[in-house]
Amino acid sequence: MRDENKIIGTFNEAKEIVLFYGNCLDLLKTIPDDTIKLVVTSPPYNIGKEYEKKLKLENYIIQQVRVIKECVRVLHKHGSICWQVGNYVNNGYIIPLDTVLYPVFTDLNLKLRNRIIWHFEHGLHCSKRFSGRYETINWFTKSNDYTFNLDPVRVPQKYPGKKHFKGPKAGQYSSNPLGKNPSDLWIIPNVKNNHIEKTIHPCQFPVELIERLVLSMTDKNDWVLDPFLGVGSTIIAAIKHKRKGVGAEIKPSYFEIAKDRINKELNGILRTRPMNQPIYDPKNAGKSLTSSPWNSKSNSKQLIILDKKTKYRG
Numbered sequence: 001m002r003d004e005n006k007i008i009g010t011f012n013e014a015k016e017i018v019l020f021y022g023n024c025l026d027l028l029k030t031i032p033d034d035t036i037k038l039v040v041t042s043p044p045y046n047i048g049k050e051y052e053k054k055l056k057l058e059n060y061i062i063q064q065v066r067v068i069k070e071c072v073r074v075l076h077k078h079g080s081i082c083w084q085v086g087n088y089v090n091n092g093y094i095i096p097l098d099t100v101l102y103p104v105f106t107d108l109n110l111k112l113r114n115r116i117i118w119h120f121e122h123g124l125h126c127s128k129r130f131s132g133r134y135e136t137i138n139w140f141t142k143s144n145d146y147t148f149n150l151d152p153v154r155v156p157q158k159y160p161g162k163k164h165f166k167g168p169k170a171g172q173y174s175s176n177p178l179g180k181n182p183s184d185l186w187i188i189p190n191v192k193n194n195h196i197e198k199t200i201h202p203c204q205f206p207v208e209l210i211e212r213l214v215l216s217m218t219d220k221n222d223w224v225l226d227p228f229l230g231v232g233s234t235i236i237a238a239i240k241h242k243r244k245g246v247g248a249e250i251k252p253s254y255f256e257i258a259k260d261r262i263n264k265e266l267n268g269i270l271r272t273r274p275m276n277q278p279i280y281d282p283k284n285a286g287k288s289l290t291s292s293p294w295n296s297k298s299n300s301k302q303l304i305i306l307d308k309k310t311k312y313r314g
């Protein structure tokens, strides 16, 4: 059993896991300047989820600015902020929140390094526009001298056996044996009902998404902060890779689930989807119901007979 007293409720730089119950602004004011190596969060999107009150967009932005300013203050000089957002939807039209928030970050002198597209397969089916199947992670840094470790997050090459065919390196393998850069398009399943990490939270992070950010943008023992912690996914990703984690959650039921999941992670019994596990493909897995009956030959005959019958009767 790992020591459950590792989790404390107020910020203390000498500790490892801080789970704050309440408003993130109250947590942030207790964190000293230049402390946090990575701030990663998915703030409320102002779309009327059960944990948020839908505000006028201007008021929502004002609220976000307060939190972002504090996050920039506590951010380490070699640190990063990853703000993960989707769309604000109003009467069926969309406003991508990253476009609205971009000037907030740049006015605070942050530099955008990547606008990562997170693509997933599951979500609402729209009837008057194409169904939304991506959100963005906007990665900003405080300075030009920032932590970025590519090797721990490399992914397998498409053709690992490929060799240089001419020049001084002819015959040698042409790709990096540690894998390739994962690029700025990330295909990672979102946490819906059949995902092993699913809790009652309507939009929790898949832990593997945060693991990639933690591994690339921090070093061991660095602090990772999530001001809108939900059910604790960010702290779980931090613990997995020996970083320190701090977060705030205002809703008691999510806070309790976060505490439970973090304890399970400390005890090595939390189930999470492993990083880089291939995306499940029901066809490759040999599942039935993956072909349309109306396209198969035997059924089309059946339909013709039925059609004829109908015609005859008519």
Ligand SMILES: C[S@@+](CC[C@H](N)C(=O)[O-])C[C@H]1O[C@@H](n2cnc3c(N)ncnc32)[C@H](O)[C@@H]1O
Pocket: 022, 023, 024, 025, 041, 042, 043, 044, 045, 051, 201, 203, 204, 205, 206, 227, 228, 229, 230, 231, 232, 233, 234, 248, 249, 250, 251, 254
């Ligand atoms: C989009 S969810 C984040 C979910 C999280 N990424 C996870 O993996 O569970 C936003 C969360 O912020 C919480 N929240 C909203 N306003 C807050 C505030 N002022 N301080 C702390 N938490 C807040 C909500 O209750 C909600 O759980």
